[in-house]
Amino acid sequence: MGMGRPRAFDADAALDQAMEVFWRHGYEGATIAQLTEAMHINPPSLYAAFGSKEGLLKAALDRYTEKRDAWMEKVLGAPTAREVAERFLMEHADAQTDPANPPGCLLVQGGLACGTGSANVPFELAARRNHTEDQLRDRFVRAKADRDLGDGADPASLARYLSAVASGMCVMASSGATREALREIAAVSLKAFEEQSKGDA
Amino acid sequence: MGMGRPRAFDADAALDQAMEVFWRHGYEGATIAQLTEAMHINPPSLYAAFGSKEGLLKAALDRYTEKRDAWMEKVLGAPTAREVAERFLMEHADAQTDPANPPGCLLVQGGLACGTGSANVPFELAARRNHTEDQLRDRFVRAKADRDLGDGADPASLARYLSAVASGMCVMASSGATREALREIAAVSLKAFEEQSKGDA
DNA sequence: CCACATCTGTAGCGAGCACTACAGATCGAT
DNA sequence: ATCGATCTGTAGTGCTCGCTACAGATGTGG
Structure with missing residues (x-):
């Protein structure tokens, strides 16, 4: 039995293009026509590879999360909790205003509120945001054990605070905030982190 | 010449219902069918009164802004900049988890990224968010003149920081954060505000 | 009471949506 | 070379979307 005609496009490259469309227009605002055009494929290829529009989003989110995890590993590798926070916020400021990507963060731009037919999309995005918060919290638990x-x-609480500020910067970036504005926010936020992190019991 | 048959519904009450639908499902996720059902009117009445779906959103935003301005007046009336910040953040935490409303804030849930046909909706929301930030900034300018x-x-910078934290709390609230979690974020944020606000030249 | 203006409900319009049937193309296995 | 399996492009499908034509209802001014 034969193995069939091989796929004529690179799935990862196509996912990168889809990611950008979801990022810029949100899940509901992105149309299959826009997605297929950006991915340089036709609808049947999309549905054969990813099953549905929502399946495509999840695949794009998986790819996004891969890159994000690699990036977080670098952030979490900082020697002290304070430096973890600084890297986290500052790199967020830079990433969200990187002209190579749409402004903001896919996990927020993708859609906070959706129609009844896409009700689980916000959950999917929230779960991935929570993952980052969990990573920060675990790192800070370790820092506490290390007397750092x-x-x-x-x-x-610290992880949640950083996560909230990062999400807030997303919202600002999506409405045109400059990199300098976001860095200023990061710098102010860091003051709170420093204050809060030295607290005694 | 006669003045025609009078309107059989209360426009403000209908706008409150529309506001809730936009708030819960976002602009694109809200359908005319859902809106008319919530408003207890039929499509022709909606279009006669508000012109279009986008016109309805703007009317709902105007009403939202009215209430918000009244609320901000109370916040900005606090005697010191620090108390302004505290009220702003704490009341945001409470408002965004008020069970009487959908979670989060309409100006964020409404839609950060939209399809090509609704491209100005995000701008509309951003403009209203910026208005709040401007109000805070003006209040802090006054506080500086008063040596407060x-x-x-x-x-x-302070106004932008508070605005970012408030938006971040919106994102967290929309994914189920509790009131206590948001208050904790507010409390941590306040530390940064205090640190930053006493800075000398 | 009548003419006119505006609202209301029914019913449905064209357009765009996510998605797919189908036929031809291209592979591996035999 | 032929078959089964899988991909590709064309050309749609049914459905829901925002929106509206129309006829009847309900008000005011003469």
């Missing part, structure tokens, strides 16, 4: 964070510091 | 904020404090 004070006894009064709450790893979950 | 240090010479080194930057009113624009």
Whole structure:
């Protein structure tokens, strides 16, 4: 039995293009016509490879998360909790205003509120945002065990705070905030982190 | 010449219902069928009164902004910049988790990224968010003149920071963050505000 | 009471949506 | 060379979308 005609496009390259469309227009705002045009394929190829529009989003999110995890590994590798926070915020400011990508972050731009037919899309995005917050929290738990964070510091609270600021920068970036504006926000946020992280029990 | 048959519904009450639908499903996720059902009117009444789906959104945003301005007046009336910041953040935490409303904030849930046919919706929302930021900045400029904020404090930077945190809390609220979680974020953020606001030139 | 203006409900319009049937093309296995 | 399997491009499918034509209802001014 034969193995069939081989796929004529690179799935990862196509996913990168789809990612950009979802990023710029949101899940519901992105049409199959726009997606297929950006991916340089026709609808049947899309559906054979990814099953549905939502399947394509998940595949794009998987790819996005891959890159993000590699990036987070670098951030979490900083020697101190304070430097983790600084890298996290500053690199967020830069990434969200990188002219190579649409402004903001796919996990926020993708869609916070959706129609009844796409109700699980916001959940999917939220789960991936929470993953980043969990990574930060785990890192801060370790920092506390290492006496790098004070006894009064709450790893979950600090991680949630950083996550909130990062999401807030997303919103600002999507409405045209400059890189300098986001860096300023990051710098101010860092003050709170420093204050909060030295707290005693 | 007669004045015609009078309108059989209350426009403001209908706008409150429309607001909730946009808030929960976003602009693109909200359908005319859902809107008319919530407003207890039929499509021709909607279009006679508001012109289009986008016209309805703007009317709903105007009404939202009215309430928000009344609320901001109370916030900005606090005696010191620090108390302004505290009220702003804490009341945001409460408002975004008020069970009487959908979670988050309409100005963020409404849609950060939209399809090509609704490209100006994100602008409309961003403009209203910026208005709040401007109000904060103006208040902090006054606080600086009153020697309530240090010479080194930057009113624009502080206002942008608070605005970013508020938007970040929106994102967290929309994915199910509790009121306590948001208050914790607000409390941590306030530390940064205090640090930054006493800065000398 | 009548003419006119505006609203209301029914019913449905064209357009665009996500998605797919189908036929031809291209592979591996025999 | 031929077959089965899988991909590709064309050309649609049915459905839902935002929106509206129309006729009847309900008000005011003369």
